Amino acid sequence: MKHTVHKVFSIGAFEKEEQWLNQMAAKGMILTDVGFCKYVFEEGLPGKYIYRLELLNNLPSHAESIAYISFLEDMGIDHVGSYLRWVYFRRKASEGNFDLFSDIDSRIVHYKRITTLSSVLTLVLAILAVVYFGQAVSFFATHTSGFFQPFLGYGIIFTIVAALFPLVTRPVRKSLKALLKERWIRE
Amino acid sequence: MPESTALTEAVYYILLSLYEPMHGYGIMQNVSKLSGDRLTLAAGTLYGALSTLLERGWIQSLPGETNSRKKEYVITAAGKQVVQNEYSRLKELIENGAKIIGRADL
Incomplete structure (x- = not known):
């Protein structure tokens, strides 16, 4: 079943937003799409995914962004959705701790x-x-x-x-x- | 190319990995293996490092195989020189450390 939640996060609170999405995922509410202050969840296995957000240099439709997103997809990372230059990624928690940056x-x-x-x-x-x-x-x-x-x-x-x-x-x-x-x- | 500044751990291990051609996922696994799982490269960090290394000409991407969209990378001669310099720098650090700490087991 789908649930749409409207919630406002500022540009400076993306880590809070990430945290909230991960808390939802831990409860079995899996993010499947995003829009302007809009989050679409589907019910699923609790704790199956870890979510991360990134502000890209360009819009997701830009060639550089496409190359980057497909590189991440080759690494087992799903591109869940995007809003303007913000992109929402997730990876299966079974593959270990998920971070986009390591240094x-x-x-x-x-x-x-x-x-x-x-x-x-x-x-x-x-x-x-x-x-x-x-x-x-x-x-x-x-x-x-x-x-x-x-x-x-x-x-x-x-x-x-x-x-x-x-x-x-x-x-x-x-x-x-x-x-x-x-x-x-x-x- | 005299490079006096230190490489990041990630860059050093990526360059070492690319003495053999590898794609992104292979590099990530190899770096974990080399460092005994101490260093896990995150995908965004790896991508940024690869882009910069390509720009510098320290690595190059190989012409893709027809059956795979995954790009493979390999170190260039310039890249090998950078690794060589870094190796000497690290060696100096280790030797000086050994002298002062006084450990003979190095």
Whole structure:
């Protein structure tokens, strides 16, 4: 039987999301598809799979992503689904502990991919906010009446959303910082 | 190619594995075997390392067999030189360690 669950995880909480999916799998709720804040589970053997998430460099339809995903599939890893650049993988728990990365450097590369995306999104939204605030200022300068102009509102909304990304990616930046420090003394 | 910086464990063992042609899964198994199961390469890490090694020209992929889509890789002359340098570096580390720790069993 299929169960669809709607749940929101931020870009910075992918490890929490992973943990949740693994807890579901341990209970016999096996993830079979994903969408925007949407998870489709099927009932199955509890603890059969271990799930991992990865933010790829490109969309899953890109040639580089296709090559990567098929490489993982050759290693006994299933590609369960994807949402934008996020890809959901799983492997049978009977094959042992499943991780996508086994050293500090490759974990750093993955965390950096996430913080870079977050910075780009923050920057784009901040630019939009500035543009709208500019529009609002010139509107007020040329109109003596008319409070119902939307520019100020858009500016405020974009400012809030822009500020949200650095906030929600804090866990990732914290993990990244710890790894960078670790790399000073260890491989 | 004088490479003074250390290779990662993963890269060193991947390069050693590729003195014989191997595909991804074979490399993973071989590295586990060589290290007595101490080092298990995760698939994402292995893929990233292989891509970088290909770019550097330390390994090359072999023209695929028609009946298999799995790519096989093999070390190049440049790659062997890198392993040789790393071997000398590691040897120096071991010898200095031995001298100072004072263990004669090396």
